[in-house]
Amino acid sequence: MTDFGWIYRVLLAAACWLGPAGSSCPVLECWFVQEVSGRGGGLTGATNQIRSLLHIRRDAHSQPPRAPSDIEPERVFSITDPVGTLCHSALNPPMGSIKKPQCEMNRFLPQPSPLKWVAPLTDSAISPVYLQADWFSVSNQGFNDQLIISNVIRAPTASRELDVILSVSTRTVSVQSRLGEPVLLDCSFWTDPSSPLSGSGFALEWRYQFRGDGRLVVAYDGKTDHFVDTQEGEATLDFEDVHKNGNASLILREAKVHHSGKYICAVYLPYLVAQVTVELEIVEPPSLSIHPSPLPLAVPGQALTVQCEASGFAPLSLELSWRFKGADGKSRSLGAGSMTGHRQAWDGTYSQSSRLELETTGMGLSKGGELSCVATHPSGTQQTSVTVNVIAFSTPSIEDSMAMVGVALVLYGLIKFISWTFTSSEKQLKKYKINCCSLKPLKLSIFTLIMGFHEEWCNSRV
Numbered sequence: 001m002t003d004f005g006w007i008y009r010v011l012l013a014a015a016c017w018l019g020p021a022g023s024s025c026p027v028l029e030c031w032f033v034q035e036v037s038g039r040g041g042g043l044t045g046a047t048n049q050i051r052s053l054l055h056i057r058r059d060a061h062s063q064p065p066r067a068p069s070d071i072e073p074e075r076v077f078s079i080t081d082p083v084g085t086l087c088h089s090a091l092n093p094p095m096g097s098i099k100k101p102q103c104e105m106n107r108f109l110p111q112p113s114p115l116k117w118v119a120p121l122t123d124s125a126i127s128p129v130y131l132q133a134d135w136f137s138v139s140n141q142g143f144n145d146q147l148i149i150s151n152v153i154r155a156p157t158a159s160r161e162l163d164v165i166l167s168v169s170t171r172t173v174s175v176q177s178r179l180g181e182p183v184l185l186d187c188s189f190w191t192d193p194s195s196p197l198s199g200s201g202f203a204l205e206w207r208y209q210f211r212g213d214g215r216l217v218v219a220y221d222g223k224t225d226h227f228v229d230t231q232e233g234e235a236t237l238d239f240e241d242v243h244k245n246g247n248a249s250l251i252l253r254e255a256k257v258h259h260s261g262k263y264i265c266a267v268y269l270p271y272l273v274a275q276v277t278v279e280l281e282i283v284e285p286p287s288l289s290i291h292p293s294p295l296p297l298a299v300p301g302q303a304l305t306v307q308c309e310a311s312g313f314a315p316l317s318l319e320l321s322w323r324f325k326g327a328d329g330k331s332r333s334l335g336a337g338s339m340t341g342h343r344q345a346w347d348g349t350y351s352q353s354s355r356l357e358l359e360t361t362g363m364g365l366s367k368g369g370e371l372s373c374v375a376t377h378p379s380g381t382q383q384t385s386v387t388v389n390v391i392a393f394s395t396p397s398i399e400d401s402m403a404m405v406g407v408a409l410v411l412y413g414l415i416k417f418i419s420w421t422f423t424s425s426e427k428q429l430k431k432y433k434i435n436c437c438s439l440k441p442l443k444l445s446i447f448t449l450i451m452g453f454h455e456e457w458c459n460s461r462v
């Protein structure tokens with residue numbers, strides 16, 4: 001027997017040395033949190049944390065490793081986890097990785113639950129001898145948010161050989177979804193079939209929490225196969241999978257803005273409960289538009305008021321800024337403009353806009369260019385652009401001035417001539433008693449036109 005122990009130790013040392021390359025169960029560093037009595041007093045429960053080592057093994061035969069000198073031997077535990085949930089690679093990070101998995105261990109007090117869908121579990125009396133033991137809860141969070149595991153663990157009193165009795169885990173620690181898509185919030189559980197508690201059925205529930213607001217999403221009494229749904233079919237579980245594989249994943253049929261928040265998956269055995277939290281965020285990018293579009297033609301020096309509207313986005317965490325790319329190809333920031341307050345649409349999405357007074361003088365703006373509105377949002381950065389056209393304007397040259405005077409003179413002459421023609425042709429018509437309907441007046445008026453123009457011209461020469 002001692003020979004086998006020696007072999008196990010060598011194997012374990014080899015596995016530890018190989019590190020993540022081997023699929024060995026890890027030795028977890030864990031903070032044992034316990035309340036300190038007699039200090040501080042009052043309602044604030046003072047706690048202290050003691051560094052502990054958890055040696056995870058799939059069966060009870062492998063020997064625990066020797067404790068490092070800086071950890072007291074009574075702080076080294078062996079945990080038997082037959083399904084190996086605690087052997088996940090997320091709890092066994094590569095050597096030298098900065099992000100470490102987290103582990104916390106607390107004492108656990110088995111007690112019956114008053115919840116309506118859990119209470120039937122403790123109807124039949126269970127031997128209290130089994131409950132009289134040391135119970136712990138151990139919570140692990142893998143690095144990079146890959147995994148959360150919550151275990152209820154039992155040890156015969158004063159023993160450091162522990163057994164996982166109930167294990168709940170999720171591989172979707174934080175979920176992002178766009179609006180309208182189906183969402184899967186993962187939750188799996190395992191119960192020790194050799195435990196007298198697992199023969200009496202289980203119950204599970206999903207609760208929702210957001211900024212202090214909590215409510216039940218679904219609850220399921222696995223003993224009587226009774227389902228409580230508070231979401232009018234928005235959320236569902238696959239009950240066959242729940243019973244067969246311990247897959248308690250929650251499916252939201254269609255993501256809505258008000259679904260953002262924390263979801264707690266809690267699994268109950270008689271007197272025991274373990275739970276994990278999944279965070280869901282609905283992230284919908286904004287649609288951007290600039291008004292007016294297209295921009296009106298601007299005269300140099302004229303200020304244009306431009307508005308950028310971002311709509312249909314969630315969550316409410318948006319920054320708008322303006323950029324201008326001049327004809328010279330240089331891009332410059334024009335700041336944030338003045339942001340308006342936000343509005344919320346019927347579907348819970350937000351809209352917000354920014355107003356910019358665009359001065360078309362200086363800073364290379366006078367030749368026009370491209371104006372962009374940039375939105376920075378958890379969904380990413382996006383932008384929309386409009387073209388700024390400024391009328392080219394320069395001081396007139398001497399030739400231009402002369403031409404303008406010429407045009408003015410011609411115009412003056414034309415006006416003068418037309419007014420003279422009208423008055424004199426009326427006189428002529430009366431003098432010659434010409435019938436308005438005959439053709440003569442036409443010839444006559446052409447004649448008078450020419451004569452009049454000549455006279456006017458002569459007058460102007462004198």
Ligand SMILES: *[C@@H]1O[C@H](CO)[C@@H](O)[C@H](O)[C@H]1NC(C)=O
Nearest residue numbers: 184188238241245247249251
């Ligand atoms: C649990 O069920 C969902 C669908 O209901 C599935 O997508 C998921 O992969 C299952 N999880 C496991 C661990 O089998």
